[in-house]
Amino acid sequence: MPELPEVEVTRRGIAPHVEGRIVTGLVLRRSGLRWPFPPGLPALLAGRRIEATGRRGKYLLLHFAHGTLIIHLGMSGHLRMLAPGVPPQKHDHVDLELGEQVMRFTDPRRFGAVLWHAADDGDVGQHLLLRGLGAEPLGHGDLAGLLHRQSRTRSAAIKQVLLAGDIVVGVGNIYACESLFMAGIHPNTAARRISLPRYRKLADAIQRVLAAAIEQGGSSLRDFIGADGASGYFQQSYFVYDREDQPCRQCGTAVRRIVQGQRSTFYCVRCQK
Ligand SMILES: [Zn+2]
Numbered sequence: 001m002p003e004l005p006e007v008e009v010t011r012r013g014i015a016p017h018v019e020g021r022i023v024t025g026l027v028l029r030r031s032g033l034r035w036p037f038p039p040g041l042p043a044l045l046a047g048r049r050i051e052a053t054g055r056r057g058k059y060l061l062l063h064f065a066h067g068t069l070i071i072h073l074g075m076s077g078h079l080r081m082l083a084p085g086v087p088p089q090k091h092d093h094v095d096l097e098l099g100e101q102v103m104r105f106t107d108p109r110r111f112g113a114v115l116w117h118a119a120d121d122g123d124v125g126q127h128l129l130l131r132g133l134g135a136e137p138l139g140h141g142d143l144a145g146l147l148h149r150q151s152r153t154r155s156a157a158i159k160q161v162l163l164a165g166d167i168v169v170g171v172g173n174i175y176a177c178e179s180l181f182m183a184g185i186h187p188n189t190a191a192r193r194i195s196l197p198r199y200r201k202l203a204d205a206i207q208r209v210l211a212a213a214i215e216q217g218g219s220s221l222r223d224f225i226g227a228d229g230a231s232g233y234f235q236q237s238y239f240v241y242d243r244e245d246q247p248c249r250q251c252g253t254a255v256r257r258i259v260q261g262q263r264s265t266f267y268c269v270r271c272q273k
Pocket residue numbers: 248249250251252253268269270271272
């Protein structure tokens with residue numbers, strides 16, 4: 001599943017190909033994906049210029065003067081830039097035509113979304129799907145303070161609080177496991193019992209692990225421009241994630257797996273307290 005780093009790498013990948021370009025056509029090969037496509041969307045976009053790209057959590061944003069196209073990659077979606085005339089395959093549901101290039105949205109499992117937020121309806125951050133999102137972790141000036149303040153009433157495990165995404169977005173299962181390991185925090189610790197100094201370590205770990213994933217993905221950018229795009233998702237080397245029974249890279253103790261909220265959590269009993 002694409003996580004925040006994949007979405008950010010996708011944004012950086014498409015940005016030079018779409019920003020400033022005029023939409024010459026929009027081809028929708030179904031009536032919708034997770035939700036129906038907005039009615040009249042092709043006419044709404046035709047002839048309009050993409051002013052900028054953006055991202056909020058895992059939502060990609062294409063800003064126009066009259067509104068914002070919101071794209072979610074769902075469970076299995078990806079975007080590619082292609083030359084016009086490349087025949088669509090079975091799961092190629094949307095083509096955004098931009099003159100000499102096409103941005104194609106492929107989504108085998110169809111959990112993705114293409115939505116529209118009109119400028120007349122106010123800031124896109126107030127869209128129903130975006131307004132409940134937590135803070136962006138990258139570039140946040142006081143992530144530790146935010147986590148500390150907003151967790152004082154949260155007795156749930158810190159791992160669950162991170163995954164909930166209402167304090168900070170983008171810390172999916174992999175990144176939660178990895179950053180808790182890097183910060184030396186046991187994933188079952190009640191969020192409200194974690195001190196500010198420990199949240200400083202956690203915030204630093206979250207920012208480092210996400211930045212590293214983006215950097216690694218950025219180095220393979222050319223792979224998703226015009227390639228077959230079978231998988232643009234990153235395979236990284238992890239400290240604990242998906243390493244049950246393997247030795248901790250720090251102390252050699254076998255990595256343990258527990259289930260929290262139906263998701264696997266991997267951690268080291270010795271390094272994480
Ligand atoms: Zn260890």
